[in-house]
Amino acid sequence: MSETSSAVTAFEALRRQTLRRQRLQTLAGLLIFSAILLISFQRSQFFSSDIGDDPLGRIGEFLNRMIPDLKGEALLADSRTEGSLAWWYYDLPRWLRLGWQTVEMAIVATVLGAVGGLLASFLCARNLMPIAAVRFTVRRTLEAIRTLPDLVLALILVAAFGAGPLAGVITLAVSTMGSLGKLFSEINEEVDPRQLEGMRASGAGYAAMIRYGVVPQVLPNYTSYALIRLEGNLAGAAALGIVGAGGIGIELQRAITYTEFDTYLAILLLIVGMIFLIDIASEAIRHRLIGLGESR
Amino acid sequence: MLELHGVTKRFGDTLAVDNVSFSCQRGELVGIIGRSGAGKSTLLRMVNRLTDPTDGHISWDGRDVSRLNGAALRQWRRRCAMIFQQFNLCPRLDVITNVLVGVVAERPLASSLMKFFPAADRARAILELDALDMAHAALQRAGTLSGGQQQRVAIARAMLQEPELVLADEPVASLDPVNAEVVMDALQKICRERNVPVIVNLHSLEIARRYCTRIVAMSKGAIVFDGPPAGLTQTVLDRVYAGRMTPETAPFSIVEAA
Amino acid sequence: MNPGQLARARQVAPEALQPSWRRRLINWALTVAAAAAFVAMCVDLQLAPASVLSGFGKLGTFLANSMPPSDGGDLPRILVALAETFAMALAGTVIATLVALPLGVIGAKTVVGQPVLHFVFRRSLDWFRGVPSLVWALILVSAFGLGPFGGVIALALADIPSLAKLFSEAIENADEKPLDGVRAAGVSPLMALRYGLAPQVVPVMASQVLFFLESNFRNAAVLGIVGAGGIGFELEERIRIFAFDQVVFIIGLYMICVAALDMVSQSLRQRLA
Structure with a gap:
């Protein structure tokens, strides 16, 4: 006890x-x-x-004022009739043009950013870049870019490049490079080293090694990440317009400033629809890519 | 005394337990054997009411427990402690708290929510742990312990419930032989010293023969043998394991029994 | 290589030696079309090399002007603005957590077994998840006027659906066995949650909340630009007057704060694991 x-x-x-x-x-x-x-x-x-x-x-x-004053009997009338759909979307051609501009901005920025990210990713992957100092610098730069919010960068670039899509494209391209560079380098480090050794053994140079040893292994993953980023960039491009960096955001800002809340809702729905369409397209492509990767 | 009358359990079209009746006295250590899928686990879980029987009655000391609900059901679960194959401890809680779960049901809500237990409870928990040589690990997280140690903690938790009946569902199936022996010794000691019936599902015939005072064999949900270990002949085993276990392929020492 | 060998090789692997011209042609055509589309888009966006060059020239001037960075004699105000941004992020995250917790519990398949209800609930969360905090902020700032209040609510509204979904998944992924073990001791359902479920899911949830705090600190800086105050507002003001020495100073300070928060949150998360 x-x-x-x-x-x-x-x-x-x-x-x-x-x-x-x-x-x-x-x-x-x-x-x-x-x-x-x-x-x-x-x-x-x-x-x-x-x-x-x-x-x-x-x-x-506020929400009540966002609901447009549509009238059932005049729904399909022209834009001068109060209560028609055309009256609600009174500036549709301009919005569609700006919407398309937003899509273009997203695509161009994603392509540029992906190319930049690709170069950066080779420079900071442990198995492809032997010089530690280069890897360190590139990594830290990418990190710093990721810390900086897009909208802040856009403000500075609008001051430098003037209002318009150019500032927006560069903003998105830079931030895309920051995030894709990191993701791509992670993919690179997962590359099967046996294939690289095989290439080296047969006397391939650095460029040939990357072209035939690395690219075929990583391309499907790259594309998949880039497409996901494209979806994000579309929402980003729509938002950047608010600070004058091109795209449909400027109209959102205008609607708020002039307290046209029903117009705000109209444009918002347009943006959501746009994002929805791009999401579907990109998802379809990604699924095909993944299927392709498996069948290989 | 535990009594089962025509207990049946169906899962959809499959008959897991088929019209099982048996009774069990204080001080008995009953081993239930049978192939996996024979309905052993379901049977035990129905006694404790983690699973509800489709048909039949289960009674304890003459009182029907198979239709209990709410507080009365929880009261019954407290009286019959359960030990599981995978220990079923909370890996992130420390050992002593895992053991004290055994008295949570009897303590006030607010203090239990705060994980506060009176010193007397803590002392009892430590004594139970110490009896199983686990008191040294009382403040460790349960997840950091080995399987054998975790099972001993689970037994301490069961003991803190001061059970009138102990159910053990494959308590040694995940353990190495040395730990299996420690755990079975503990169950045997509980059965003898506290004079409570212990019902234990086993897949190892050798262990069943060595520890149990009585063996119940199940096949396809029904009882095919009920008697002392000595009565477990090769003929019976052939029925239990449906001819799958010939002396050559038997993983356990059936040969000497035959 | 002699003709005999070539013929043999052809016989063994006809596709390898006779590349499908059709496929090659299609690949080339696709590449050219994609490149043409890209160029057309650039032209449409008026991405002229001249304006790119002049822009980078201006950027260089900004950068030159920004050296050495200076606080413009406004350091206390900048620090207060940074604190305000963090305050918005923290307040938004806490409110989002408080609201998302019950929603997450309701949304868990293991808690609400009714499949139709579960589907409808999850889908409506999905729909709201599409609305970013900036859009909420625009609405709320115009409803409540300028100031951090709208920003806090905007951050919370943007987080709630995502957090609720993550919480639901944490609960659904919890191990059933400890719950069974606790139930077998005859405890009430509330105590079963306390001793069987909470120890498993609370650390997971806390780590997710920390992630959201990090991302909210970044988003809060952006919300300042649309009028929710904080560091974003200070930045916008200085960019407008081309005070780039102060802009660089603020951005540097902000980046240090982000890195510090990330480090603290990461070490907290490691302790939770």
Whole structure:
């Protein structure tokens, strides 16, 4: 019995010790966290904001104003008739043109960014770039690019290149390069080394090694990632317009500024539809690519 | 005394347990043997009501437990402890908390939510762990222990429930021979010292022969043998294992029995 | 190589030596068409080399002007703005977590077994997930006026559907065995969640929340540009007046903060694992 009770005393001693440490840690953690949280809510004026007496009512009113005043009997009439679809989408040709411009921006930026990312990925893959300093520099640069939000970069580039799609394309291309460069280099490092050795053994140069040893292995994965990025870039291109970097975003901004909330909804639906179509197309291509990769 | 009357379980079209009746006294260590899929696990889970029987009655000391619900059902589960093949501990909780789960049902809601247990509970948990030589690991996470150690923790948890009946579903199937022996010894000790019936599913005939006071053999959901280990002849085994186990291919020492 | 060998090779592998001209032609045509389409798009977007060059020239001037970076005597204000951005991110993440938690539990297949209900619930979450925080911010800033409040709600609204889905999946992926073990001890359903499920899913959820905090810190900087205050607003102001020494200073400071937050969150996540 003395043995078993000694087990209990030993445990209780150990428990007190552990508990004291744990409680201290938990207490400190909780204190710090709640202090930060409190300050955060205070700083973000979450509770002190003057949001009117009836915030939900205001959102409701806002949403209500987004719903266009369509009339059933005049639905298919021309744009001068109040309540028709054409009246709601009163500037449709311009929006479609800007929408197409947005798509073009996304595609061009994805292509440019993918090419840039490809070059960068070879420079920072451990199995393809022997010089550590180069790998380090390229990696850090890509990381820095990924940290910078697109919209901030777009603001700077709009100042340099002027308002228009050029600034938007460069912004998206740079940020695409940042993310694809990292993903591509991860793919590169998974390349089967036996094939590379085989190439080296048969006396192939660096370029030939990449062309025949690496590219065939990684191409399907590359394309798949680039297509996913294309989907993201389309939403990105639509948003960039808000700061004047081309595309349909400028119209969204205008609609908000002139408090044409029904127009805002109209353009938003257009963008969502556009993204939806590109998503479907890109998914179809990706599925075919994956199927291709398996059958090989 | 545990009594089963015509207990049946169907999963869709398959008959998992077919009209099983047997009873079991205090102090008995009953081994249930049979091929996998014979309905052993389902039978045990029905006693504990983790699975509901399709038909039949299960009673404990004359009281029907097969139709219990809610609080009464939880009360019954507390009285019959269950030990699982995969231990079923929470790997991220420490060992002592895993053991104390055995008394959670009897403690106030608020303190249980906070994982707070009175010192008396902790002392009991440590004593149960110590009896299985596991008190040293009380503050470790259960997931860091070996399989044999985890099973001992699971037994300590079962003991903290102060069970009137212990069910063990393949408790040694995932363990190496040394640990299997430790765990079976513990079950045997529980059966003798606390005078509770222990029902244990086993796939190893050798272990069943060595530890059990009585063996129940199942085939295709029905009981095909019920008696002392000595009565387990080759003829019976042929029926249980449907001729699949000839002395040459038997993984366990059936030869000496035959 | 003599003619006999060639003939033999042809016999063994006809495709290898006689490349399908049709396929080659198609491949070439596709490549040319893609290149032409690309060029046409560039032209349509007026990506003229001249404007690219002049733009990069201006960018060079900006960069030259930005050296050495300077805080413009406004360091306290910049730090406060950074803190405000972090505050928005944290407040948004906490609110999103609080709302997403019950939604995630309801959305888990193992909790709500009804398949139709589950399908409808998940689909509606999917639909809302398509709306990025920037779009929410535009709506909310015009509804509530300028200030971080709209930004916080925008971040939360954008996170809730994704977090709820991740929470549901965490619950669905939880191991059933510990739950069975706890139930067998006769505990109530609430206690079964506390001792069987929570220890498994809470660390997973916490790590996901930390990921969202990181990404919200980035998004919060963007929301400032559309009027939600914080560092984005300070940046926009300075870009507008071409004060690039201060722009570079702020961006550098911001990047350091992002890296620091990522490091803290990563070490926390490692401790959770």
